[in-house]
Amino acid sequence: MKKNGLYSKEEKIFQDKNKLYRAHSVKQIAYSTDPRDFGQVAKSIPCQEACPAKTNIPGYIRCINEKRYGRAYELNRGANIMPGVLGRICSRPCETACRHGAPDNGVSVGICHLKRACADLKSPMHRIIEGLYAPTGKSVAVVGSGPAGLAAAHDLAILGHRAVVFETMEKPGGMLMYGIPEFRLPRDLLMTEINNILRLGVELKTSQAVGTHITLETLTEEFDAVVVAAGCTKPRLLGVEGEDLENVYNGLDFMKAVNASNRGQTPIINETNRQSNRGLSPIKNVAVIGGGFTAVDCARSAIRLGAEEVALYIRKTMDDMRIDETEKHEARFEGIGVESLVQPARILGENGRVSGIAFVRTRIEKTGTPPFKKSVPIAGSEFVVPCDSVIAALGQAPDVHDVSDVLTGLDKDTPATGMKGVFAAGDFVTGSTDVISAIAGGRRTALAVDLYLTAMERKKTVVRLESHATTDRPRSYDFIDRVPMNTIAMDQRLADHTNEVETGFDPDQALEESQRCYLCNLKYEIDPLRCIYCSACIDVAPKDCIKMVETIPVNADGTYGRYAETGQWDKVVSITIDNEACIRCGQCYAVCPMDCISVTKTELIQMDMDE
Numbered sequence: 075m076k077k078n079g080l081y082s083k084e085e086k087i088f089q090d091k092n093k094l095y096r097a098h099s100v101k102q103i104a105y106s107t108d109p110r111d112f113g114q115v116a117k118s119i120p121c122q123e124a125c126p127a128k129t130n131i132p133g134y135i136r137c138i139n140e141k142r143y144g145r146a147y148e149l150n151r152g153a154n155i156m157p158g159v160l161g162r163i164c165s166r167p168c169e170t171a172c173r174h175g176a177p178d179n180g181v182s183v184g185i186c187h188l189k190r191a192c193a194d195l196k197s198p199m200h201r202i203i204e205g206l207y208a209p210t211g212k213s214v215a216v217v218g219s220g221p222a223g224l225a226a227a228h229d230l231a232i233l234g235h236r237a238v239v240f241e242t243m244e245k246p247g248g249m250l251m252y253g254i255p256e257f258r259l260p261r262d263l264l265m266t267e268i269n270n271i272l273r274l275g276v277e278l279k280t281s282q283a284v285g286t287h288i289t290l291e292t293l294t295e296e297f298d299a300v301v302v303a304a305g306c307t308k309p310r311l312l313g314v315e316g317e318d319l320e321n322v323y324n325g326l327d328f329m330k331a332v333n334a335s336n337r338g339q340t341p342i343i344n345e346t347n348r349q350s351n352r353g354l355s356p357i358k359n360v361a362v363i364g365g366g367f368t369a370v371d372c373a374r375s376a377i378r379l380g381a382e383e384v385a386l387y388i389r390k391t392m393d394d395m396r397i398d399e400t401e402k403h404e405a406r407f408e409g410i411g412v413e414s415l416v417q418p419a420r421i422l423g424e425n426g427r428v429s430g431i432a433f434v435r436t437r438i439e440k441t442g443t444p445p446f447k448k449s450v451p452i453a454g455s456e457f458v459v460p461c462d463s464v465i466a467a468l469g470q471a472p473d474v475h476d477v478s479d480v481l482t483g484l485d486k487d488t489p490a491t492g493m494k495g496v497f498a499a500g501d502f503v504t505g506s507t508d509v510i511s512a513i514a515g516g517r518r519t520a521l522a523v524d525l526y527l528t529a530m531e532r533k534k535t536v537v538r539l540e541s542h543a544t545t546d547r548p549r550s551y552d553f554i555d556r557v558p559m560n561t562i563a564m565d566q567r568l569a570d571h572t573n574e575v576e577t578g579f580d581p582d583q584a585l586e587e588s589q590r591c592y593l594c595n596l597k598y599e600i601d602p603l604r605c606i607y608c609s610a611c612i613d614v615a616p617k618d619c620i621k622m623v624e625t626i627p628v629n630a631d632g633t634y635g636r637y638a639e640t641g642q643w644d645k646v647v648s649i650t651i652d653n654e655a656c657i658r659c660g661q662c663y664a665v666c667p668m669d670c671i672s673v674t675k676t677e678l679i680q681m682d683m684d685e
C-alpha cells in the first residue's frame with residue numbers, strides 16, 4: 075500500500091512493468107463459445123460460478139480498486155438488478171466459494187460489502203446502462219412484484235415487451251418490502267432500485283390480487299404471456315398443541331406488522347398487548363422457533379420492540395442455520411440466545427395466553443439424500459422453558475389458492491407450466507430460497523418467455539478473452555485482514571427499530587478490501603513453445619501453482635481434467651499454471667527470462683445472436 079506518498083520497491087517494479095506493457099502492447103480481444111473456455115471460467119472464478127446470477131465479481135472489485143464505482147455498480151446491475159439491496163442482504167454463496175477463504179489462504183473477500191460499497195460510493199448521477207431492444211408489440215403480465223417478478227419484468231421490458239406487474243400488497247418488493255426488516259434494508263434505497271426498473275416502462279398495479287381482483291384466465295386472454303412470481307407467502311405451522319393461544323405469532327405476519335410501523339412508531343409487540351384489552355403485561359420473554367432468515371429477523375425485531383429476553387430454538391446446530399456468519403454475530407451481539415438440538419412438543423398456556431413451551435431434545439442422524447442429515451427427537455427428554463410469547467418462524471410455502479392451476483404441469487427447468495403461455499419464477503417455483511436465486515430465476519424465465527413470444531433465441535452467453543497486463547497486485551496484499559463492516563452502537567439500534575445497523579465502507583476501506591481479491595478472472599498461461607524449462611517461475615511461486623505435467627486430460631464436455639503431474643524431467647511435456655491454485659501474485663510473470671507467461675482477462679458476457 076502507498077505509505078507517506080511512497081510505494082514499496084515491490085510495488086514499483088510491478089507498476090513499471092505494467093507501464094511498459096501498456097505502452098508497447100495492443101490489446102487483443104476474442105469471443106469464444108469453446109466449452110474449454112466456459113469450463114476454465116467456471117473452475118477459475120469460483121465466486122462467480124457460485125453466484126446464481128453469475129455476477130462478474132472480480133470485474134467489479136477491480137473497478138472499485140480503480141475508484142470507478144459507477145462502472146462497478148453497473149457491472150453488478152447487469153447481472154443482479156439490485157446491487158444496493160443485495161449489497162446489504164444477499165445470502166452470499168459467492169463468499170463461501172471465494173478462493174481467499176480456502177485453507178491456507180485466509181478469509182474470503184467481503185464480496186457483498188464491496189457490492190454495497192459501489193452502490194453507496196457511486197455518484198448519485200451516474201449513468202445507468204441498459205441495452206434496449208426495439209419494441210415487439212407483445213405484452214406480458216407478471217404476478218407478484220418480489221425480486222423474481224421485478225427481475226422478469228425488467229428483462230422483458232429490455233427485450234422490447236410491455237410488462238405489467240400485478241401485486242396484492244400496497245407496495246412493491248415482496249419480501250424485500252414486507253419480510254426483511256428496515257434495520258437491514260432501508261426502504262428509500264429499496265424504492266430507488268425498484269424505480270430504476272419501473273423507469274424502463276414497466277407498469278405496476280398494486281393492491282391487485284390475481285384471483286381476487288382479476289382472474290388468471292383474464293390475464294391469459296389480455297396478455298400474450300403470463301409470469302407467475304407469487305413467492306412463498308403461506309407460513310408453515312408448528313402443528314403442536316397450544317398454537318392457537320394468544321401471543322403465538324407466525325414469523326411472516328410478525329415481520330409484516332413490524333415493517334408496517336414507520337420510523338419512530340410505538341413498538342408493535344407492546345401495541346398488540348395494549349389493544350388486546352385483557353390487561354396483559356407487556357411481552358418480556360420471547361421464544362422464536364426456527365433458525366432461518368425469518369426467525370433471526372423476528373428475534374432481532376423483538377429485541378428492538380421492547381422484549382427483555384429473546385432466544386432462538388433450533389432443531390439442528392448453529393452451523394446448520396441458513397444465515398450468514400455476520401448475522402449470527404449481530405444477533406449474538408444484540409443478546410439473542412440460541413438453544414440448539416431441540417424441537418417444540420407443545421405450547422403451554424394460562425388464561426388463554428402463553429406461559430411456556432415444552433421441548434424435546436433432538437440428535438442428528440445421517441441420511442442418504444441432501445442435506446444428508448436430519449434431526450430426530452430423543453424420547454423422554456422433555457423439558458419446559460417459561461416464556462410469555464412464541465414466534466413460529468418455520469418458513470413459508472406457495473399460497474396457491476388464487477393461482478393453483480399454474481402448478482399443474484410445472485416444469486422447474488424451463489420454467490413453463492401446464493397452461494399455454496403461462497410461466498413461473500422465483501420462490502413460487504423453487505420453494506423458499508433467497509433473493510439472488512429469485513432474481514436469477516426471474517431472469518431465466520424472462521428469456522424463456524421471450525423465446526416463446528418471438529420464436530427466436532436473441533441472446534447468447536460467450537467468454538470474452540482480452541489480453542491483459544500482469545495483475546498489478548503485490549504479494550503483500552494477500553496478508554491484508556478482511557475489513558470489518560462498520561455498525562451502529564446498541565443504544566442507536568434500540569432507539570428506533572428502523573435504524574440501519576451496518577453503515578457501509580468509506581472509500582479507503584473499500585480500496586483496502588478490494589486489494590484482497592486475487593482477480594481470479596485473470597488467466598495465467600505459459601507458452602510451451604517458448605518456455606526453456608528453467609523453472610525460475612516454480613522457484614518464486616508462493617504456492618503449488620505451477621506444475622510439471624505429463625498429460626492434461628480432456629473431459630467428455632470438452633473441458634480440461636486434472637493434470638497428470640510428474641517429478642521426472644524426462645517425462646515433462648509442459649510446465650503449466652494451475653489457475654485453480656494461482657493467487658495472481660504475478661511473481662512468475664516478473665521472473666520469467668523468456669517473457670513466455672501471458673495474462674488473459676476472461677469474462678462471461680451476453681451477446682445478441684446477430685452480433
Ligand SMILES: Cc1cc2nc3c(=O)[nH]c(=O)nc-3n(C[C@H](O)[C@H](O)[C@H](O)COP(=O)(O)OP(=O)(O)OC[C@H]3O[C@@H](n4cnc5c(N)ncnc54)[C@H](O)[C@@H]3O)c2cc1C
Nearest residue numbers: 218220221222242248249253284305367500501508509512
Ligand atoms: C423475514 C424474511 C427475511 C429474509 N431475509 C433474506 C435475506 O436476508 N437474504 C435473502 O437473500 N433472502 C431473504 N429472505 C428470502 C427472500 O426474501 C425470498 O427468497 C425472495 O423474496 C423470493 O422472491 P420472490 O420474488 O420469488 O417472492 P416474494 O418476495 O415472496 O414476492 C412474491 C410477491 O407476489 C405477491 N403475490 C402473491 N400472490 C399474488 C397474487 N395472487 N396476485 C398478485 N400478487 C401476488 C406477494 O404479495 C409478493 O409481493 C427473507 C425472507 C423473509 C420472509
Ligand code: SF4
Nearest residue numbers: 121172173591592594
Ligand atoms: S479472490 Fe476475488 S475473484 Fe477470487 S474467488 Fe474471491 S472474490 Fe472471486
Ligand code: SF4
Nearest residue numbers: 619656657659660662
Ligand atoms: S501468478 Fe504465477 S507465481 Fe503467482 S500464484 Fe499465479 S501461477 Fe503462482
Ligand code: SF4
Nearest residue numbers: 605606608609611666
Ligand atoms: S520461468 Fe518462464 S521459461 Fe522458465 S520455466 Fe517458467 S515459464 Fe518456462
